[in-house]
Every structure is written in C-alpha cells, then in structure tokens.
Amino acid sequence: xxxxxxxxxxxxxxxxxxxxxxxxxxxxxxxxxxxxxxxxxxxxxxxxxxxxxxxxxxxxxxxxxxxxxxxxxxxxxxxxxxxxxxxxxxxxxxxxxxxxxxxxxxxxxxxxxxxxxxxx
Amino acid sequence: xxxxxxxxxxxxxxxxxxxxxxxxxxxxxxxxxxxxxxxxxxxxxxxxxxxxxxxxxxxxxxxxxxxxxxxxxxxxxxxxxxxxxxxxxxxxxxxxxxxxxxxxxxxxxxxxxxxxxxxxxxxxxxxxxxxxxxxxxxxxxxxxxxxxxxxxxxxxxxxxxxxxxxxxxxxxxxxxxxxxxxxxxxxxxxxxxxxxxxxxxxxxxxxxxxxxxxxxxxxxxxxxxxxxxxxxxxxxxxxxxxxxxxxxxxxxxxxxxxxxxxxxxxxxxxxxxxxxxxxxxxxxxxxxxxxxxxxxxxxxxxxxxxxxxxxxxxxxxxxxxxxxxxxxxxxxxxxxxxxxxxxxxxxxxxxxxxxxxxxxxxxxxxxxxxxxxxxxxxxxxxxxxxxxxxxxxxxxxxxxxxxxxxxxxxxxxxxxxxxxxxxxxxxxxxxxxxxxxxxxxxxxxxxxxxxxxxxxxxxxxxxxxxxxxxxxxxxxxxxxxxxxxxxxxxxxxxxxxxxxxxxxxxxxxxxxxxxxxxxxxxxxxxxxxxxxxxxxxxxxxxxxxxxxxxxxxxxxxxxxxxxxxxxxxxxxxxxxxxxxxxxxxxxxxxxxxxxxxxxxxxxxxxxxxxxxxxxxxxxxxxxxxxxxxxxxxxxxx
Numbered sequence: 001x002x003x004x005x006x007x008x009x010x011x012x013x014x015x016x017x018x019x020x021x022x023x024x025x026x027x028x029x030x031x032x033x034x035x036x037x038x039x040x041x042x043x044x045x046x047x048x049x050x051x052x053x054x055x056x057x058x059x060x061x062x063x064x065x066x067x068x069x070x071x072x073x074x075x076x077x078x079x080x081x082x083x084x085x086x087x088x089x090x091x092x093x094x095x096x097x098x099x100x101x102x103x104x105x106x107x108x109x110x111x112x113x114x115x116x117x118x119x120x
Numbered sequence: 121x122x123x124x125x126x127x128x129x130x131x132x133x134x135x136x137x138x139x140x141x142x143x144x145x146x147x148x149x150x151x152x153x154x155x156x157x158x159x160x161x162x163x164x165x166x167x168x169x170x171x172x173x174x175x176x177x178x179x180x181x182x183x184x185x186x187x188x189x190x191x192x193x194x195x196x197x198x199x200x201x202x203x204x205x206x207x208x209x210x211x212x213x214x215x216x217x218x219x220x221x222x223x224x225x226x227x228x229x230x231x232x233x234x235x236x237x238x239x240x241x242x243x244x245x246x247x248x249x250x251x252x253x254x255x256x257x258x259x260x261x262x263x264x265x266x267x268x269x270x271x272x273x274x275x276x277x278x279x280x281x282x283x284x285x286x287x288x289x290x291x292x293x294x295x296x297x298x299x300x301x302x303x304x305x306x307x308x309x310x311x312x313x314x315x316x317x318x319x320x321x322x323x324x325x326x327x328x329x330x331x332x333x334x335x336x337x338x339x340x341x342x343x344x345x346x347x348x349x350x351x352x353x354x355x356x357x358x359x360x361x362x363x364x365x366x367x368x369x370x371x372x373x374x375x376x377x378x379x380x381x382x383x384x385x386x387x388x389x390x391x392x393x394x395x396x397x398x399x400x401x402x403x404x405x406x407x408x409x410x411x412x413x414x415x416x417x418x419x420x421x422x423x424x425x426x427x428x429x430x431x432x433x434x435x436x437x438x439x440x441x442x443x444x445x446x447x448x449x450x451x452x453x454x455x456x457x458x459x460x461x462x463x464x465x466x467x468x469x470x471x472x473x474x475x476x477x478x479x480x481x482x483x484x485x486x487x488x489x490x491x492x493x494x495x496x497x498x499x500x501x502x503x504x505x506x507x508x509x510x511x512x513x514x515x516x517x518x519x520x521x522x523x524x525x526x527x528x529x530x531x532x533x534x535x536x537x538x539x540x541x542x543x544x545x546x547x548x549x550x551x552x553x554x555x556x557x558x559x560x561x562x563x564x565x566x567x568x569x570x571x572x573x574x575x576x577x578x579x580x581x582x583x584x585x586x587x588x589x590x591x592x593x594x595x596x597x598x599x600x601x602x603x604x605x606x607x608x609x610x611x612x613x614x615x616x617x618x619x620x621x622x623x624x625x626x627x628x629x630x631x632x633x634x635x636x637x638x639x640x641x642x643x644x645x646x647x648x649x650x651x652x653x654x655x656x657x658x659x660x661x662x663x664x665x666x667x668x669x670x671x672x673x674x675x676x677x678x679x680x681x682x683x684x685x686x687x688x689x690x691x692x693x694x695x696x697x698x699x700x701x702x703x704x705x706x707x708x709x710x711x712x713x714x715x716x717x718x719x720x721x722x723x724x725x726x727x728x729x730x731x732x733x734x735x736x737x738x739x740x741x742x743x744x745x746x747x748x749x750x751x752x753x754x755x756x757x
Contacts, residue, residue: 010163013133013171017126056166082292083170090295091321094302100350101299103291105174117350 003119004030006046008039008062009054009081014104018052018081021108022115036060040068043076050119051078053098055089063093070097077118081106123175128387130175131224137164138220141213142455145206149458152201161209162191168216172223179229179237180219186240187212193244208243210459211236279311279334282343283356286327290351294321297329303349307342308335327353388481391442395482398435399630399722405431406719406743439627443478446524449488450475453495457520460499467506467516468499473523479531480627486604487533487624490597494535494620495520497594502539502618512615514538530606530648531626536619542612547572567706570610574598594620602754603737605631605646605723607703631723633750635716635742636699638682642748644721644740645710649701649753656696656711670698670709677709680756685735706757719743723750 005027009015012034019029031046033039037059043051051069055062062080069076080093080101090101099118102111141164148157169184187209193199215236222230282304290296297320304310312332315325335342343355405428412424454470461468479487503509503518510516520537548564551557551572557564564572573594594610597620601608606624625631625648633644634653660671661679668679677700683690699710721740737752 011133011167011171013126013129014167014174016129017174056163058160058163082295083166083173084291087292087294087321087323090292091298094295094299101292101295104170105176114350117348120348 002026002028003049004028004046005050005052006031006033006039006042006048007052008033008036008042008057008065009052010034010057011054014054014081017106018111021106021111022052024108025112027115034058036062036065036068039065040072043069044072047073049077050115051076052081053078053093054081055083055086055093063089063096066093066098067096079114079118126175127224130171131220134168134171134220137168138213138217139451140164141216142452145209145213146454146458148201148209149206152206155195158191158194158201162188162195165191165216168220172220175223177220177223179233180216180223183212183216183219183233183237183240186237186244187216190240190244199244205243208239210455212240279309279332280339280342281358282331282333282339282346284329284331284346285353285356287351287353288327290327293325293327293351294323296349296351297321297325300346300349300352301331303345304331304333304342307337307345308333386441391438391481394438395442396722398431398438401431402435402630402720403722403741403743407745410743435630439480442481442627444481444484445475446477446479446484447475449484450491450522450524453491453522456492457495457499460496461503464500464503465505466499466503466518468503469517469519471519471521473521474525477524477526477531479524479526483531483604483624483627486600487622490600490622491522491533491535493594493597494622495522497620498535498537498539498618502537502541504540508540526626531624533622533624534619536617538617541614541616541618542569542573542610544569544612544614566610566612569612570594570598570608573610574608597622598754602703602752605648605737607649607754630720632718633721633740634699634718635748636682636697636710636712637714637716638686638712639688641686642716642742642746643682643712644719644742644748644750645699645701645753646750647718649703651700651702651707653700653715654698656698672700672709675707677707678757679709679711681711682751683711683713685756701753701756703754703757708757710751710756721748721750 005019005022007015007018007022007029009018009032015032015034019032023029027050030048031042033042035058039051039053039057039062040060053062053066057065060068066078066080069078074097076097078093078098080090080098081104082090082093082101083104090098093101100114102114141161144157144161144164148154148161151157165184165188169181169188172180172184190199190205190209194201194205199205215230215232218230219233222228284297284300286293286296298317301310301313301317301320310331310333312330313320314330314332319325320329331346333342339357343357346352346355408424409428412421415421450472453472457468457470498520499518503520504512504514506516509518518537518539520535523534523536525532544564547569548557548561551564551568552559552561556572557568594608598608601622601624604624606622609621609623610618611621612618625646632647634647634650636643636645654672656670662669662671662676664676668681670677670679695714697712697715699712699715701708701710719742721742723738723740734755735752736749738750740748740750742748
C-alpha cells in the first residue's frame with residue numbers, strides 16, 4: 001500500500017508541483033485543499049498518512065490548521081511548506097504539531113527526504 | 121526537474137493573483153485603513169513570490185519580495201497607507217505583471233524590475249519602523265519556547281551533551297535547529313540548549329549547537345534520532361565523534377496507482393486544435409451531405425444525416441468547452457479606468473455589468489483591446505472635468521458603465537458614459553472640411569456620426585493625451601469590430617452622454633453564411649448580417665440622389681451590385697437575386713447572380729493588409745472543396 005497524502009496550498013501551481021513530485025515517487029495524493037478550513041475538513045474525512053501544509057492560506061492559515069488537525073489526531077503527520085524568511089512561523093508550526101518542513105523553492109529530493117523523515 | 125511544463129500553470133495562476141491584486145489595491149485606495157485588503161494583498165504577493173522562486177524567476181521573486189515586505193509593514197501596523205505608497209504599489213503590481221510575462225517568455229528581465237524593487241525597498245526603509253510592535257507580532261509565541269525547552273540558566277551537570285552540526289548552507293537553519301531540539305524532547309528530557317533556543321531561532325549561531333539531554337536510551341540511540349532530523353551533518357556525543365549522518369534519501373515506493381482526479385486541466389492549444397478539427401469535420405460533413413444527396417441511396421442518406429447530427433452536437437460541445445467567463449478579460453478594466461481617470465484629472469465611477477457571461481475564448485481574446493479603447497475614449501473625451509460637471513449641474517464624478525450580455529447568436533458589449541456627448545458641431549465641421557457632407561447640412565444623424573468618426577484618422581480630439589490620443593480612436597475600434605463580423609453603433613446626446621454598442625458573433629471560428637454566386641465565383645455572406653433574400657425585379661429599382669436604390673415594401677435600400685464591386689462586367693443572367701444586409705441599423709441590398717444556399721463555414725482570417733481588400737474579411741473552403749471569399753458586410757454599406 002502506498003502512503004496517502006493530502007496536499008494543502010492555496011496555489012494550484014504549488015499543489016500540482018507537490019502532487020507531481022509525490023506521485024512520481026509512488027505516493028497517492030488523495031485530496032487537495034486550498035484553505036486551512038478545507039484542510040482540516042479533508043483531513044477528518046480522508047485520514048491521510050501525510051499532510052503537506054502551506055503556511056499562508058486564506059480562511060485559517062496553515063499553522064492554525066495544523067493545530068486543529070493535531071487536536072483531532074495527535075498522531076497526524078504534517079509537513080510544512082514554507083517560504084524563505086518564515087522562520088518564526090515555521091517554529092510556531094512545529095510547536096503546533098508539524099513534524100518537519102521544506103522551504104520553497106522546492107527541490108524534489110528535499111521534499112522526498114522530508115516526507116520520508118515524517119513518515120519514518 | 122523540468123520546470124517548463126509548469127510555466128503555463130504559473131502564468132495562469134499568477135495572472136489571477138495579479139488581477140486580484142489590482143482589485144485589492146483599488147479597494148485599499150478607497151479605504152486606506154481597511155486591514156482585509158492588506159492581508160489579502162500580502163497573501164497574493166506571497167504566493168506569487170513562492171511560485172516564481174520555484175520557477176527560478178529571479179526578477180519576479182525580488183519584486184514580489186519587496187512588495188511583500190512593504191505590505192508586511194502595513195499589516196503589522198508600522199506603516200500607514202499613503203497616496204505615495206498606493207502609487208508605488210500600483211507600480212509594483214504593473215512591474216510584476218511585466219516581469220512575469222518576460223520571465224515566462226524566456227526574455228531578459230525588464231530593467232524596471234530593478235528600479236521598482238529598489239523604490240519599494242527604499243520606501244519601506246524610509247520611515248522608522250516601530251520595532252517593538254514588529255517584534256511582538258512577528259514572534260508572538262516566543263515565551264512558549266522557553267517553557268518547553270529550558271535554557272542553560274539551570275546548572276547543567278546531569279545528562280549527556282550532544283553536539284550537533286548542521287549542514288553547510290541550510291535554509292531556515294533556526295527552524296531546523298528547533299526541529300532537532302523537538303526531536304530530542306521526544307526521546308528524553310532536554311535539560312539545556314546551548315546557545316539558547318531563542319538564539320537558535322534568531323539564527324545567532326553558525327552551524328553548531330549543543331543539547332544536554334537526560335534519557336534512558338543510549339546516547340548512540342539519541343544521536344541516531346537527531347541525525348535523522350534532516351540537514352544534520354553530524355552529532356557528537358561528549359566529544360566522541362559519531363559517523364556522519366546517513367542521507368535520509370527517499371526510497372520511492374514503486375507501482376503505486378495514479379491518484380484519482382475529478383477534473384483535468386487542458387492546454388488551450390489542445391482545445392484550439394480540437395476546434396480546428398471540428399471545423400474541418402463541418403466542411404467534410406457538407407461534402408458528405410452533397411454526395412449522399414446526389415447518390416439517391418436512402419440508406420447512405422440516413423447514415424450521413426445521423427453523422428451530420430453527431431458532428432453538430434460535437435461542435436456544440438466543443439464550443440461550450442471553449443466558453444470562458446468574460447470576467448477573465450474584464451477584470452483588468454477597473455484598474456485601467458482608475459489610471460485613465462487619474463491621468464485625465466477626472467473623477468470616474470466605474471460600473472461593470474454582466475461579468476458572469478461567457479464567451480468563446482477566441483472572441484474574448486479579440487475584444488479586450490476594443491473595449492479598452494472605448495473605455496479610454498469615454499473617460500478622455502466623454503467625461504468632463506469635475507469643475508465642468510459641477511458647473512453643468514452634474515455630480516462631480518462621472519459614471520462609465522461597461523455591460524456585456526449574450527443573446528442566442530450574438531454578444532452585445534456596451535460602453536456608456538454620462539459625459540458631454542460627442543460634439544456634433546465639431547464632427548460636422550471636420551466632415552465638411554473633408555468633403556463628406558454638403559456645406560448646407562446643419563444636422564447629422566447618429567448613423568452618419570459613427571460613419572464619420574469611424575473613418576481612419578477622423579478625430580476631433582485637439583490635444584494628444586496619454587490615452588486615447590495616440591491615434592487610437594473609434595475608427596480603430598470600428599475596424600476591429602467589423603473584422604470580427606460584428607457591428608458598432610453609437611448614441612450620443614449633447615450634455616447627457618454617449619453609448620457605444622458593439623454586437624459580436626459568439627465565436628470566430630465557425631459562422632453560418634449565405635453563399636452567393638457572381639459569374640463563376642462564390643462569395644460567402646455571414647448570416648448575422650443577412651435579413652432576407654428576394655428576387656430582383658427592375659420595377660423595384662429607383663434612382664435616388666443619383667444612386668441606385670431598391671424599393672422593398674416601405675423601405676428604400678441602397679443597391680450594391682457585387683459584380684461592379686468585384687469589377688466584373690454587367691450580368692447576362694436573366695434573373696438576379698438580392699441579399700438584404702444589415703449592420704446595426706444600416707441596411708443595403710446586395711445584387712448577385714444567384715444564391716447557392718446556406719452553409720457553415722470555417723473562417724480563415726486574413727492578416728490585415730494595409731489599404732487592401734476592403735471588401736473581404738476572410739476566406740473559407742466550401743463543402744465542395746472550392747475556396748470562397750467572405751464578404752465584409754460593414755464595408756459594403
């Protein structure tokens with residue numbers, strides 16, 4: 001069984017790219033979300049093995065979404081997708097329960113490494 | 121990774137964000153203290169920044185970054201929105217748009233990217249920031265860090281000291297270090313972190329930091345865990361070196377099924393190619409129908425009829441796929457109106473109606489510019505200055521309305537203003553000087569008016585402005601609309617305003633046409649302009665003001681002989697036919713040798729020829745494989 005992933009980002013561009021990277025390595029992208037609210041709802045519905053989470057999103061940002069998801073499922077595995085210069089936000093996300101982070105611009109190998117760490 | 125296949129997606133999505141940014145900037149300009157537009161602007165710019173960094177578009181990333189920084193200061197309440205700032209942000213949005221276009225096209229970055237980015241940076245740095253406010257907002261959760269990871273204040277004598285070295289050039293190394301500390305916390309009690317967690321977060325360290333930990337697991341085990349936390353070069357236990365961290369490279373899981381998708385994205389070029397193919401199919405259908413009709417084989421005829429119906433359905437379905445909301449194009453107009461009004465020193469309230477309508481993409485691509493010219497004309501020549509308006513008893517702010525509606529077979533686009541109206545006297549003076557009207561004429565109709573001002577180079581604008589004065593007038597719009605198979609109408613009332621209405625076919629690709637023959641040639645007349653056909657009888661032909669005219673019921677229509685237009689000799693045909701043509705409210709009777717029925721034709725547009733071919737708007741291949749020219753009805757009237 002391949003691992004299931006929920007990809008959360010408000011940009012289709014980013015969702016497509018992350019999905020492509022993961023699918024090419026055999027992950028199954030079971031859902032996408034473009035807002036924090038959607039991310040939480042999708043998580044509860046799909047219970048994916050992994051969530052990739054953008055920090056800046058409309059309707060509840062990524063950090064609050066991580067908080068909600070971890071509250072619902074303390075074992076949730078969330079990988080934050082951050083931009084450069086978002087150090088404080090990344091730290092906050094980790095405190096909220098995120099397991100790891102990758103920094104944009106993404107390199108597929110870095111993303112996959114981080115994913116393996118989170119799942120491993 | 122091959123990024124080129126993401127370029128289109130990047131462009132599409134960036135455009136959406138740019139469009140949103142322009143709307144948000146306009147909203148912010150109206151309400152400079154509103155927080156919501158700032159937050160959304162920040163988000164839009166931030167998204168563009170992230171995407172462009174991924175694509176490796178440096179200039180775009182830098183611009184977006186500087187805009188983001190300035191917006192962040194506004195968001196944090198450190199800066200107030202000023203007129204100067206708005207101007208700079210608008211400039212930034214424009215520069216961003218151009219930089220994106222250049223980057224995607226693979227062209228060198230525009231020089232303005234650098235200057236605008238620098239201007240944004242200088243502006244953001246100019247006023248002193250209230251640092252306290254920024255700090256407290258930027259890292260609101262700092263105290264909690266202390267609670268979970270105690271600093272080295274307590275005497276750290278117990279436990280094991282693990283020295284961690286991060287890899288060279290780690291991005292966000294503070295957060296990375298923090299993650300290592302978090303991992304350590306998961307396997308034991310972290311007694312101390314050196315330097316402090318706060319210092320780590322602020323990146324006040326090079327690559328090395330220490331974690332003193334009390335744990336039941338072996339030190340090796342803990343080191344193993346820490347090494348696996350990513351970007352860790354080595355972990356050393358109390359001075360004893362440990363082998364460098366193994367790269368936690370991802371092991372791809374093979375043979376996974378592709379993820380289910382609910383919709384697919386289609387390259388527009390594919391859709392265009394499909395449309396072209398259907399166009400060819402439509403032609404083939406015509407040929408098949410002719411052959412089947414001639415064969416007198418009922419079974420064949422029935423099959424062909426069924427096939428023809430299916431091709432028709434397919435055409436409808438593909439046409440529907442190509443429909444896009446006009447908002448995609450019209451989105452940029454509020455910004456355009458704002459800029460134009462500012463440049464002209466006028467106040468304009470802009471109303472857009474019917475943005476939810478859908479049009480064929482080919483048409484939508486074409487009408488953007490004509491509509492832009494009409495709007496600029498309305499602001500530049502229609503709307504008066506606030507002083508003039510007040511003096512005339514009107515509200516200081518003028519109103520420009522853009523509305524679009526779709527009927528069964530045509531789209532109507534209307535631009536109206538409540539300005540001064542077209543100056544009939546000046547148009548008449550100019551028309552007289554060009555010999556278009558008699559010196560004795562003292563009044564002209566709206567039809568004459570549009571005919572005059574649609575003439576290339578006919579402009580009453582005395583001064584040249586940044587906007588409509590660049591030789592872009594109603595004549596350019598009229599020519600464009602006509603070449604699209606549409607028509608233009610104008611209604612103007614002095615002192616009350618002007619309304620320009622463009623009627624356009626729903627698609628450019630396939631039109632229904634009446635086929636008319638003159639001598640051995642076949643010509644196509646688009647059905648959108650055909651109202652009826654009649655047989656020509658000599659008794660109906662009159663001479664009015666030295667010109668031939670057709671008496672049709674109560675109307676007198678100008679008579680146009682196609683033979684003469686295409687410079688063929690007089691007809692020897694015993695009976696001639698008349699096609700009654702209509703563009704807007706103007707009508708004319710076109711005399712041809714014979715009619716050859718109706719047909720769907722696939723329009724192949726001509727490249728505009730300078731001064732040539734005023735009679736034809738394009739060409740097509742008929743069902744029998746013969747080429748035919750498509751008449752430009754507007755130029756015949």
